[in-house]
Amino acid sequence: MDAISLMESAANGALIGLMYSLVAMGIVLIYKSSSVPNLAQGSMTMLAAYVVLAFANSAGAPIWAAISLAIITMFIIGLAIERVALRRLAGRPIIMILMMTLGLEIFLRAGSMTIWGGTTRPMNLGISDAPLFLGPLLINRAYAFGAVVTIAMFGFFVMFFRSRMGVVLRAISDDYTAAWSVGISVERGVALSWAMSAVVATIAGVLWSSVQGVDQSLAQLLLKGVTVAVLGGLDSIGGALLAGVLLGVVEGIASSVLDPLLGGASRDLVDAAMLILTILIRPHGLFGRHDIERV
Amino acid sequence: MIGSLLLLALAAPLYMNTLYLSSYLLPWLVWTAGALGLNLILGWAGQFHLGYAAVMGIGAYAAVHASRAGIPWEIAIVLAGITAAVIGSVFAFAALRVKGLYLALSTLALQFVMDWTISHVPAISGGTQATLQAPDIRLLGWAVTSDAGLYYVALVWCVLVTSFMLNLRRTALGRALVAVREKDYAAAVIGVNSFYFKLVAFATSSFIGGVTGAILVGTFYHAVTPEQFSVDVSIQALAMVIVGGLGSIIGSYFGAAFILLMPGVMNSFISWAATKFGFSLGIETLAHLPQAFYGALIIGFLLIEPLGLGKIYNNIRDYLLVWPFGYTKK
Numbered sequence: 031m032d033a034i035s036l037m038e039s040a041a042n043g044a045l046i047g048l049m050y051s052l053v054a055m056g057i058v059l060i061y062k063s064s065s066v067p068n069l070a071q072g073s074m075t076m077l078a079a080y081v082v083l084a085f086a087n088s089a090g091a092p093i094w095a096a097i098s099l100a101i102i103t104m105f106i107i108g109l110a111i112e113r114v115a116l117r118r119l120a121g122r123p124i125i126m127i128l129m130m131t132l133g134l135e136i137f138l139r140a141g142s143m144t145i146w147g148g149t150t151r152p153m154n155l156g157i158s159d160a161p162l163f164l165g166p167l168l169i170n171r172a173y174a175f176g177a178v179v180t181i182a183m184f185g186f187f188v189m190f191f192r193s194r195m196g197v198v199l200r201a202i203s204d205d206y207t208a209a210w211s212v213g214i215s216v217e218r219g220v221a222l223s224w225a226m227s228a229v230v231a232t233i234a235g236v237l238w239s240s241v242q243g244v245d246q247s248l249a250q251l252l253l254k255g256v257t258v259a260v261l262g263g264l265d266s267i268g269g270a271l272l273a274g275v276l277l278g279v280v281e282g283i284a285s286s287v288l289d290p291l292l293g294g295a296s297r298d299l300v301d302a303a304m305l306i307l308t309i310l311i312r313p314h315g316l317f318g319r320h321d322i323e324r325v
Numbered sequence: 326m327i328g329s330l331l332l333l334a335l336a337a338p339l340y341m342n343t344l345y346l347s348s349y350l351l352p353w354l355v356w357t358a359g360a361l362g363l364n365l366i367l368g369w370a371g372q373f374h375l376g377y378a379a380v381m382g383i384g385a386y387a388a389v390h391a392s393r394a395g396i397p398w399e400i401a402i403v404l405a406g407i408t409a410a411v412i413g414s415v416f417a418f419a420a421l422r423v424k425g426l427y428l429a430l431s432t433l434a435l436q437f438v439m440d441w442t443i444s445h446v447p448a449i450s451g452g453t454q455a456t457l458q459a460p461d462i463r464l465l466g467w468a469v470t471s472d473a474g475l476y477y478v479a480l481v482w483c484v485l486v487t488s489f490m491l492n493l494r495r496t497a498l499g500r501a502l503v504a505v506r507e508k509d510y511a512a513a514v515i516g517v518n519s520f521y522f523k524l525v526a527f528a529t530s531s532f533i534g535g536v537t538g539a540i541l542v543g544t545f546y547h548a549v550t551p552e553q554f555s556v557d558v559s560i561q562a563l564a565m566v567i568v569g570g571l572g573s574i575i576g577s578y579f580g581a582a583f584i585l586l587m588p589g590v591m592n593s594f595i596s597w598a599a600t601k602f603g604f605s606l607g608i609e610t611l612a613h614l615p616q617a618f619y620g621a622l623i624i625g626f627l628l629i630e631p632l633g634l635g636k637i638y639n640n641i642r643d644y645l646l647v648w649p650f651g652y653t654k655k
Binding site: 118129130137138257 | 371373423429430431433434435441445560563564567607609610612617619621622627628631
């Protein structure tokens with residue numbers, strides 16, 4: 031293991047990590063507005079990828095049109111999920127809400143498998159496979175493209191949270207009773223955050239399926255997304271971005287060091303260990319707000 | 326009522342065909358015991374546990390290894406329970422520091438760590454893809470191999486766990502757990518040491534889980550692989566408790582039956598509907614449809630009756646008790 035290949039794992043890890051952040055951003059958006067930890071984000075990502083393929087293959091739309099159509103579809107699906115499943119659970123114990131998102135996870139994952147089947151399908155975005163050299167480092171173009179899109183999405187959210195609607199969402203996340211009392215429609219804000227998170231899931235789904243194809247394993251991005259979201263602080267979008275890079279780098283280096291020792295598949299172990307350590311050492315994450323509990 | 330049910334259960338091998346006995350009744354009883362153990366931590370102590378299958382797996386592997394090493398089976402399952410309780414208390418250390426959502430996520434992560442450890446340490450699983458044969462159950466030197474014998478083993482364990490849970494309600498321990506569930510700080514104010522009781526709750530439920538895992542492997546699977554105790558199984562156990570009703574004992578029976586029987590019933594319903602209405606479905610569709618229905622079921626229960634089948638049973642029972650004088654509500 032020489033220094034160059036370690037650097038290469040770190041650089042590619044950082045880019046992959048930025049793509050994890052995209053999944054985490056969806057979780058953060060929903061958690062910020064309604065304190066619902068969305069364990070269905072992984073399967074929403076997977077559903078979105080299948081929807082894109084359905085538009086591209088069955089309807090024969092060009093890939094960019096298919097993606098735009100899928101974004102609109104997922105926006106509506108996000109609204110629907112909030113309206114049907116989550117709104118009635120507001121104020122229920124966290125156990126019920128977690129179980130609801132787990133139920134949604136199973137339903138969306140198995141539902142899209144029922145409709146479209148489980149074989150892996152490619153999604154071609156037209157990113158060339160030619161190697162990209164950054165000095166001595168070999169960078170994967172698909173990862174680099176994903177990282178750029180993630181940063182662009184982050185920029186969009188920074189702008190959005192300064193707009194009028196964004197300020198409304200921030201007010202809801204701060205204290206929804208107070209937001210209610212000054213006449214903000216909390217339901218609409220929460221619904222909007224679900225819709226936006228479904229749109230983020232679409233973008234994440236497209237980027238990830240261009241890397242690994244469309245199949246059930248997209249839903250397993252949930253563990254990465256949750257780890258990144260908790261590490262960055264569940265209510266901080268910027269935190270999700272930085273934590274993604276951090277997790278990606280740690281994962282890249284750790285797996286290139288540990289894989290030969292442990293016989294492969296150490297990535298998930300690294301994720302789980304990061305999640306446990308974060309929760310035990312700093313439960314509110316790197317940039318999250320530390321709430322004080324009153325009896 | 327309970328006596329006649331017990332008699333029916335005891336006489337089941339006499340009037341039931343062995344297929345139903347060993348492929349429906351037996352797993353139902355074992356899973357009910359497992360669901361009750363999870364209900365102890367979730368419904369009574371109010372602590373989230375997404376790694377219950379890992380605890381069951383620890384028990385199963387401990388029992389199989391112990392009995393392969395020649396330890397008598399009665400001692401091996403107690404060992405399984407103790408191993409699971411000790412390792413399961415690791416989950417409690419997460420619970421002592423964080424709660425609610427963060428507890429759920431850390432137990433989920435621990436489930437992944439346990440899965441990984443079990444399948445990647447050859448000393449435990451015998452290699453990544455290996456299946457370990459479970460030795461026959463021997464009670465006091467007698468090998469239990471008949472279907473009826475295995476059924477009685479499961480029945481005894483289920484009755485033991487049920488009577489423990491029924492009595493737990495009235496003990497100081499049970500009430501302390503409920504106090505911790507309602508508000509741990511408030512419990513501390515009235516002198517309940519929430520630290521200690523959370524630890525006890527995790528250890529007890531892990532003990533039940535560990536023994537249940539050992540019995541499940543001994544009586545039903547007869548061999549043990551890591552996939553039998555993956556994260557999906559944790560979610561399945563959770564679904565049993567939620568569908569049955571949090572903190573409800575009869576509910577755990579209903580929940581376990583519902584979740585276990587649902588895929589089979591669903592499959593036969595689909596094939597019946599397919600022949601009846603003359604449509605055919607692809608193999609993949611058939612494979613995933615029960616799973617999708619299962620997800621929809623969890624969603625539906627949470628929306629319509631969050632307290633689960635146990636609550637529905639109580640509603641019907643209350644209605645029938647005073648029928649036809651429904652206006653004399655208690």
